[in-house]
Each structure stands twice: as C-alpha cells, then as structure tokens.
Amino acid sequence: MTLRYDTLTFLSDYGLVDEFVGVVHSVIRSICPETTIVDLTHQVAAYDVRAGGLALARSAPYLCPGVVLAVVDPGVGSARRAIAVEVGDGMSVLVGPDNGLLAPAVAMCGGATRAVELTDPTYHLEAPGPTFAGRDIFGPVAAHLCAGVPLTSFGPEIEPVSLVPGLIPVSRIEDGEVLAEVLWVDGYGNAQLNIDPEEIAEFGDRVCVRFGDEVRTARVVETYAAIGPNDVGLLVDSYGLVSVVVEQQSAASSLGLMPGTAVALSGFADEQDQGAGVGVTTQVELSARRGAREEDR
Amino acid sequence: MTLRYDTLTFLSDYGLVDEFVGVVHSVIRSICPETTIVDLTHQVAAYDVRAGGLALARSAPYLCPGVVLAVVDPGVGSARRAIAVEVGDGMSVLVGPDNGLLAPAVAMCGGATRAVELTDPTYHLEAPGPTFAGRDIFGPVAAHLCAGVPLTSFGPEIEPVSLVPGLIPVSRIEDGEVLAEVLWVDGYGNAQLNIDPEEIAEFGDRVCVRFGDEVRTARVVETYAAIGPNDVGLLVDSYGLVSVVVEQQSAASSLGLMPGTAVALSGFADEQDQGAGVGVTTQVELSARRGAREEDR
Amino acid sequence: MTLRYDTLTFLSDYGLVDEFVGVVHSVIRSICPETTIVDLTHQVAAYDVRAGGLALARSAPYLCPGVVLAVVDPGVGSARRAIAVEVGDGMSVLVGPDNGLLAPAVAMCGGATRAVELTDPTYHLEAPGPTFAGRDIFGPVAAHLCAGVPLTSFGPEIEPVSLVPGLIPVSRIEDGEVLAEVLWVDGYGNAQLNIDPEEIAEFGDRVCVRFGDEVRTARVVETYAAIGPNDVGLLVDSYGLVSVVVEQQSAASSLGLMPGTAVALSGFADEQDQGAGVGVTTQVELSARRGAREEDR
Numbered sequence: 051m052t053l054r055y056d057t058l059t060f061l062s063d064y065g066l067v068d069e070f071v072g073v074v075h076s077v078i079r080s081i082c083p084e085t086t087i088v089d090l091t092h093q094v095a096a097y098d099v100r101a102g103g104l105a106l107a108r109s110a111p112y113l114c115p116g117v118v119l120a121v122v123d124p125g126v127g128s129a130r131r132a133i134a135v136e137v138g139d140g141m142s143v144l145v146g147p148d149n150g151l152l153a154p155a156v157a158m159c160g161g162a163t164r165a166v167e168l169t170d171p172t173y174h175l176e177a178p179g180p181t182f183a184g185r186d187i188f189g190p191v192a193a194h195l196c197a198g199v200p201l202t203s204f205g206p207e208i209e210p211v212s213l214v215p216g217l218i219p220v221s222r223i224e225d226g227e228v229l230a231e232v233l234w235v236d237g238y239g240n241a242q243l244n245i246d247p248e249e250i251a252e253f254g255d256r257v258c259v260r261f262g263d264e265v266r267t268a269r270v271v272e273t274y275a276a277i278g279p280n281d282v283g284l285l286v287d288s289y290g291l292v293s294v295v296v297e298q299q300s301a302a303s304s305l306g307l308m309p310g311t312a313v314a315l316s317g318f319a320d321e322q323d324q325g326a327g328v329g330v331t332t333q334v335e336l337s338a339r340r341g342a343r344e345e346d347r
Numbered sequence: 348m349t350l351r352y353d354t355l356t357f358l359s360d361y362g363l364v365d366e367f368v369g370v371v372h373s374v375i376r377s378i379c380p381e382t383t384i385v386d387l388t389h390q391v392a393a394y395d396v397r398a399g400g401l402a403l404a405r406s407a408p409y410l411c412p413g414v415v416l417a418v419v420d421p422g423v424g425s426a427r428r429a430i431a432v433e434v435g436d437g438m439s440v441l442v443g444p445d446n447g448l449l450a451p452a453v454a455m456c457g458g459a460t461r462a463v464e465l466t467d468p469t470y471h472l473e474a475p476g477p478t479f480a481g482r483d484i485f486g487p488v489a490a491h492l493c494a495g496v497p498l499t500s501f502g503p504e505i506e507p508v509s510l511v512p513g514l515i516p517v518s519r520i521e522d523g524e525v526l527a528e529v530l531w532v533d534g535y536g537n538a539q540l541n542i543d544p545e546e547i548a549e550f551g552d553r554v555c556v557r558f559g560d561e562v563r564t565a566r567v568v569e570t571y572a573a574i575g576p577n578d579v580g581l582l583v584d585s586y587g588l589v590s591v592v593v594e595q596q597s598a599a600s601s602l603g604l605m606p607g608t609a610v611a612l613s614g615f616a617d618e619q620d621q622g623a624g625v626g627v628t629t630q631v632e633l634s635a636r637r638g639a640r641e642e643d644r
Numbered sequence: 645m646t647l648r649y650d651t652l653t654f655l656s657d658y659g660l661v662d663e664f665v666g667v668v669h670s671v672i673r674s675i676c677p678e679t680t681i682v683d684l685t686h687q688v689a690a691y692d693v694r695a696g697g698l699a700l701a702r703s704a705p706y707l708c709p710g711v712v713l714a715v716v717d718p719g720v721g722s723a724r725r726a727i728a729v730e731v732g733d734g735m736s737v738l739v740g741p742d743n744g745l746l747a748p749a750v751a752m753c754g755g756a757t758r759a760v761e762l763t764d765p766t767y768h769l770e771a772p773g774p775t776f777a778g779r780d781i782f783g784p785v786a787a788h789l790c791a792g793v794p795l796t797s798f799g800p801e802i803e804p805v806s807l808v809p810g811l812i813p814v815s816r817i818e819d820g821e822v823l824a825e826v827l828w829v830d831g832y833g834n835a836q837l838n839i840d841p842e843e844i845a846e847f848g849d850r851v852c853v854r855f856g857d858e859v860r861t862a863r864v865v866e867t868y869a870a871i872g873p874n875d876v877g878l879l880v881d882s883y884g885l886v887s888v889v890v891e892q893q894s895a896a897s898s899l900g901l902m903p904g905t906a907v908a909l910s911g912f913a914d915e916q917d918q919g920a921g922v923g924v925t926t927q928v929e930l931s932a933r934r935g936a937r938e939e940d941r
Contacts, residue, residue: 079354
C-alpha cells in the first residue's frame with residue numbers, strides 16, 4: 051500500500067482533559083505512521099453538532115487536501131450511520147457520523163462526489179464497548195484511507211442525497227430590519243452573525259442593533275482598535291461575515307449574546323426597502339446562503 | 348546513533364496554559380528530531396498521580412511501541428527516584444518519577460523487564476532550579492532513548508520489585524451489594540466504576556445504585572442514546588468497565604459523583620449470592636483485578 | 645526552494661477552543677509541509693502582550709533554532725507594524741506584531757541582527773477581513789521563511805532600534821526591603837517574582853514577605869516537598885528566579901497574588917544594607933536585569 055493522503059485533519063468534542071485525542075492519534079499512527087495529523091480543535095462543546103459543523107465549514111477553505119476526521123457524536127453506538135464522504139472527486143474524504151456534522155463543510159467543498167457507510171469491521175478495532183467510535187471506527191478508517199485503502203472497501207456506497215443535512219440559519223428582512231442570528235461566539239467573545247456586509251451596507255456607519263430587550267447603537271468599524279471604549283462595533287470578520295465586537299472585551303459577555311441569539315439590525319435615518327423574507331432555519335449550503343436570501347426577497 | 352524508537356508518547360499534569368509542554372517538545376526535538384511526539388493529555392489534575400496512572404493504563408493497549416514520558420510529580424526535586432522502566436523486553440520504555448504513576452501501565456504491559464534510576468547527569472540538562480524535571484531530566488532521557496542510547500547508560504539498574512506500586516481500588520461484595528468506587532469522571536461527565544459487567548449481570552436490567560445519601564434506579568443500556576431523559580444509565584464503556592451515565596448530561600455533576608466516590612450496586616427482586624469480600628485498596632495490576640476479586644469470594 | 649528552517653515554534657492567545665490554531669497549522673503546512681510545528685502555548689491571556697512576551701523569553705533558551713511565530717495582537721489590522729526579526733545572524737527569525745511581544749525573547753537571543761516590515765502581499769493570503777493576521781500574514785510569512793524565502797523578500801528593512809520594546813519590571817531596594825513584583829503565575833499557582841536568589845540571600849532561611857495588607861513569613865526551600873503544610877515557601881524556580889510557593893496548593897489563590905502584584909521582601913534579624921533603588925518599569929532586556937539593578941544601587 052502506498053500513502054494516498056499525507057494530511058489528516060481532526061476535529062472533535064473530546065476535549066483535551068481526557069486522553070481521548072491522544073489515543074486516537076496513537077491508533078492512527080499505528081495504522082499509517084507516514085500521515086501528519088493537524089488538530090483543528092477538540093473543544094467543540096460536547097454534543098454540539100451544529101457548532102462542530104460550523105467550525106469545519108469555516109476552516110474548509112484553509113485545509114490541506116486529505117482526510118478529515120470529525121467526531122461530535124451524541125448518537126454513538128445507536129442507529130446513526132458511520133460514513134465517509136468524498137469531495138472533489140477524491141481530493142479529500144470526510145469521515146464521521148451521519149448526523150449533519152460533515153454537511154456544511156461538504157457543501158463548502160462543492161458537495162459529495164461519493165459516500166459510503168462504514169460497515170466493514172475489517173477496518174475497525176475490536177472494542178470492549180460501543181462508545182468510543184473515534185478510536186474504534188472513525189480513526190482507524192481515516193488512517194486506512196490515508197494508507198491508500200480505496201473508499202469502497204469500507205462499506206456499501208450510499209446516495210449523497212441520503213446524508214443528514216446541516217442546518218444553517220438564514221437571515222431575513224422584515225419591516226426594514228435584517229433579522230439575523232449569532233452563529234458563533236469565538237474565544238475573544240466576538241459574536242459572528244449570519245449576514246454579509248452587503249446586507250447592512252445601506253444602513254451606513256451607524257446601525258441599530260436589537261436583541262432581547264436591548265437596543266444598542268453600533269458603529270461599523272474596520273478593526274478592533276477602531277472601536278471606542280465601551281462602544282459596540284460591527285466588523286467584517288476574517289470569514290467575511292459581520293461580527294458584533296467590543297474593544298478588548300467579550301462582546302458576548304458584555305451584551306449577553308450566545309450562539310442562536312436573535313439579533314435585528316436596522317438603519318437610523320432613511321427608509322429602507324421593506325423586504326418580506328420568510329425563511330427561518332433552512333437546509334442550505336453555507337456558500338449558497340446569500341443566494342437563498344436573494345430568493346427570499 | 349540510529350533511531351531506536353520513533354514514537355514518544357507524552358502525558359503530564361503541566362496543563363496547556365503555560366509553555367511547559369511546548370518547551371519539553373522543543374528539548375526533545377533538539378536531541379532527537381526524528382521522533383514523533385504523541386500528546387496523550389497534559390491536563391491530568393495537578394499532582395494527581397492516581398488519575399495520571401489510570402489514564403496511562405487505559406491508553407496502554409492503544410499506544411504505539413516506543414518511549415512513554417509521564418510526569419505527574421508532586422515530589423519533584425525531592426528524594427523520589429527518577430526512573431526508566433522497560434517492558435516487553437525493550438518493546439517500550441516508560442520514563443517518569445518513581446511514585447506509582449507508571450505502575451498501572453507497566454502492569455498492563457506484562458510487568459517490567461528491566462528498570463534503571465536516572466542518575467547520570469550526562470543525559471540531563473543543567474537546570475537553574477530543580478522544579479522542572481520534565482524539561483531537565485525526563486524529557487532529555489526520553490529523547491536520548493529514542494535516539495538509541497542504551498537503557499543502562501542512564502544510571503544503575505534497580506530491581507523492578509523496588510518500584511513504588513500503583514494503587515487501584517478493588518470492588519468487593521458485602522450483604523449482596525457490589526461495593527464499587529468511581530475511578531474516573533471523563534469530560535462528558537460519565538463516571539467509570541471499578542467493576543466489570545459480569546459483576547452486576549445477575550442484577551438484570553434494573554440496578555439499585557446507592558451513593559452518599561441517595562438511592563437511584565439505573566437502567567442497564569448499550570448506548571448513550573438508549574437512556575431516557577433524566578434516567579440514570581449503566582453502560583459498558585469503551586474500556587470494558589461499567590460507567591454511570593446520563594443522556595447528553597454530566598452524570599457526575601447531576602448525581603454528585605467524583606473520582607473516589609463509593610457506589611454500591613444491588614439488584615431488586617431476587618436474593619443474590621451473599622459474598623463477603625474484604626479487600627479495599629490493594630496493590631494490584633489492572634489486568635489482574637478480576638482475578639483478585641475471584642480470590643475474595 | 646530548499647527547506648531553510650525545519651522547526652517553526654508557535655505561540656499565541658488564540659486559545660484551543662476555536663479552530664484558529666488548527667487553521668494556522670493547516671496554512672503553514674500547505675506552504676511548507678516539511679517543517680515541524682512546535683506549539684509553545686496558545687493560552688496566553690487574550691491581548692496580554694506582556695504575558696506572551698515573558699512566556700517567549702522564558703522558553704527562548706530551550707527552543708530549537710528556526711522560525712518563531714508569535715501572535716498576541718490587540719491592534720490587529722490597525723497601524724501597528726507586522727514584522728520579522730532576525731537574531732543570531734539568521735539562526736532564528738521571530739515573526740509577529742511590532743507591539744513589544746517579541747522584544748524580550750529577541751533580547752534573550754542577543755538582540756536583532758536584522759528586521760523587516762511584512763508589507764509584500766505576495767506572501768500573504770487574501771483575506772475577507774483584516775482580523776486574523778495569524779492565518780493571513782504571520783503564518784504564511786513564517787512558512788515561507790521555513791521554505792527558504794529570504795528575509796528581505798517580505799518587505800523593507802527597518803531599524804532594530806525602531807522596534808517597540810518590551811517592558812519588564814525591575815526590582816529595587818527601599819528601606820531595606822526588596823521591592824519586587826509577580827511576573828507570572830503558572831498553572832500550579834506558583835508566583836514567580838522578578839528577583840534572583842542573590843537578591844534575598846542576605847535574609848537567610850526565613851524571609852518576611854509583604855503584599856497588599858498581609859505580612860507572611862516564608863521559608864527558603866529547595867523543593868516543593870520541603871515546604872511544610874500551609875507554609876509559604878520561597879524557591880529558586882526552574883528559570884533561576886525566586887517563586888512564592890505553597891505545597892501542592894496554588895500560592896497565587898491562597899495568598900491572592902497575580903501578575904503585577906507588588907511584593908516586598910525583607911529579613912528579620914540583622915540590619916540590611918539600605919539600598920535606595922529607584923527604577924520602576926524600565927526598558928530592559930531580561931538577561932540584563934541584574935545589571936540594571938546594579939546601576940540602581
């Protein structure tokens with residue numbers, strides 16, 4: 051067998067306190083020592099499939115081609131399928147549970163070209179119990195993929211359309227407000243919204259931001275340093291989406307924002323176009339999000 | 348010198364906030380750049396030798412052969428010995444303090460075939476102070492072992508029986524109850540007990556679980572997903588031991604369990620065999636645990 | 645192009661919860677797959693340039709020659725310069741923001757031999773927003789340096805003296821007390837002071853330690869294990885500085901110490917030399933600290 055993929059990217063909700071991540075590394079290395087493992091993060095919130103899927107999708111444009119091992123798997127050992135999904139006609143393969151975790155990244159990569167269910171025990175470890183699929187199923191399969199085992203050796207092909215989709219919330223316009231949602235709060239407390247800068251361009255430099263019982267005025271800024279003390283800023287973040295930020299503080303903590311918080315944005319002076327969007331959570335690819343909104347208008 | 352071991356597995360209580368782990372990596376790499384370091388975990392609770400020893404023992408069956416560097420070392424700089432313990436006639440060598448940390452893993456690997464005390468300063472770094480033995484003694488020795496320096500170069504051979512043993516609590520039977528103890532609470536809050544599934548098989552699907560002042564009925568389940576909301580489950584975990592679990596919640600937090608908590612399990616309907624075990628904490632190998640219980644009966 | 649540096653050491657305040665570190669790894673690997681990345685720490689407190697600079701300086705003597713990528717960057721995207729600083733006539737290059745983060749380590753390595761501002765976009769990634777310079781500027785430049793791109797390709801040379809200096813507090817003597825400051829609290833809660841053991845040698849084995857409203861008697865010990873229960877110890881730590889320690893407890897928590905806390909040390913019996921130091925925070929190299937004090941006397 052010859053090395054097929056030399057990079058294995060690994061994301062999970064295993065945390066870094068227990069030895070889970072290290073054991074999976076060791077299992078992979080014992081099967082395919084030539085591959086290099088890049089740890090994306092292992093501190094996805096426990097069981098948070100949506101957060102893991104979004105982290106993977108945000109990273110996708112920057113990942114080395116190869117195998118992606120992703121495990122956020124509340125249904126481990128149950129009927130949920132274990133899958134490997136090929137993208138780019140074999141450029142990369144994503145391995146994990148079929149619970150929507152892989153879907154946003156697969157969409158970012160142009161969709162699945164093939165997919166298999168990981169049913170062949172030849173490529174699994176014998177396990178005393180069924181609860182550590184990263185060690186016993188996903189990790190070994192990912193390593194064997196790197197080592198050159200063909201995709202179809204791991205189990206029967208399944209239809210890509212049968213995969214559980216990822217659910218990404220879509221913004222909409224109602225009564226002149228852009229109704230958005232916090233997608234992600236990063237470690238600095240910046241709160242990423244599901245909107246592009248164009249969606250609020252018409253509001254100008256000062257935007258009215260409404261969430262919970264609060265209404266705040268936010269300034270549109272280009273860098274963290276441009277925010278005044280205690281000001282709320284809106285910034286195009288490093289992923290091209292609009293984030294709510296506070297200078298050198300956690301916007302999330304100081305404003306009470308968390309993933310899923312509804313945030314409404316509007317302008318101050320002029321009348322805006324009164325859109326009438328309807329969509330709430332929709333099955334949609336991240337990269338197709340803007341298009342989806344266009345249809346809503 | 349030729350590369351003797353190409354994998355160095357590393358566990359510690361150094362945490363990931365300070366630069367300790369990175370500095371040890373750097374020291375190892377400067378001595379033996381060809382070896383690959385697998386980080387098992389560095390978030391063993393500070394000074395918790397037992398927890399570190401159990402993590403190493405749980406991992407042992409999955410580790411690549413090579414050098415294992417383990418540092419949980421409250422007695423650093425004091426009279427406790429620094430040691431290297433060979434297992435499997437040289438298949439692997441464990442390096443760390445002689446405080447019981449290595450013992451459970453050594454036992455899992457069939458016991459020590461040789462051991463040395465790390466007294467030769469040739470293979471240590473000169474240190475401004477004696478408190479960072481991972482950087483100054485254990486790390487450099489581990490790296491030199493990878494690079495091919497023979498075990499006996501590091502210091503005088505010592506008798507494996509002279510090594511400080513690990514203490515693993517053994518379950519026992521009293522008045523029809525299995526008296527167990529929480530060995531480990533993982534990051535999801537699952538509480539692993541020191542019992543095999545066979546020890547509670549006679550109780551059937553519903554087991555009475557007693558701890559502190561509480562008595563709860565637990566259902567024996569095969570997967571996390573099979574536990575009902577707010578139910579307590581007993582599950583054969585990925586190490587073949589019985590864990591107390593709650594679906595998508597921390598069993599440990601919701602029930603108040605922590606490592607060392609005494610847990611008594613019993614059946615509901617039938618009279619059980621009235622065992623009369625006695626052992627409490629015993630010097631014992633993990634793999635010999637069941638045998639030890641057999642003797643108790 | 646041929647590999648110039650085979651080790652890239654990486655420190656940041658990105659944390660390990662988000663995928664930032666993994667994405668930077670992936671970007672580096674896509675540019676220079678042959679280099680090995682050593683993660684020093686990514687849990688420098690957010691925006692804490694001083695803490696990051698001290699961690700880098702503490703590590704410097706133990707780092708493999710190569711490229712050092714350091715990102716603690718509250719001014720990301722603003723006018724602060726992005727720089728690469730060569731030390732040891734090319735033995736190593738440090739890459740990061742020009743905000744004082746690199747300065748203490750550069751000083752430890754004997755000062756800058758050359759420096760450039762990273763203005764050439766050829767070696768940057770195109771970015772949707774300006775807030776992730778580790779991914780878009782510093783990481784790619786560090787990787788290209790490893791791959792053999794000459795330093796001066798990245799932008800115009802700048803004068804090393806123009807670099808923002810690091811600020812390291814200097815101890816001083818006043819009324820027979822050594823007035824020190826907590827530099828660092830490590831994960832065990834040991835509180836490192838900015839003093840050498842010689843500075844308190846005259847006080848003997850028992851030292852009066854004053855901070856906030858408290859006065860405590862500390863014993864000078866050689867190992868953690870030598871501290872009595874609930875005693876306060878003073879220890880020469882693994883960096884050759886004096887640390888305040890409590891056995892198997894956090895000295896910082898139990899005494900209320902944190903980085904920046906002023907700590908005054910004095911003897912009990914004899915009259916000491918009455919020094920009259922004046923310096924407070926001074927621009928100074930870590931390695932020149934003692935010399936600076938000499939001048940104060």
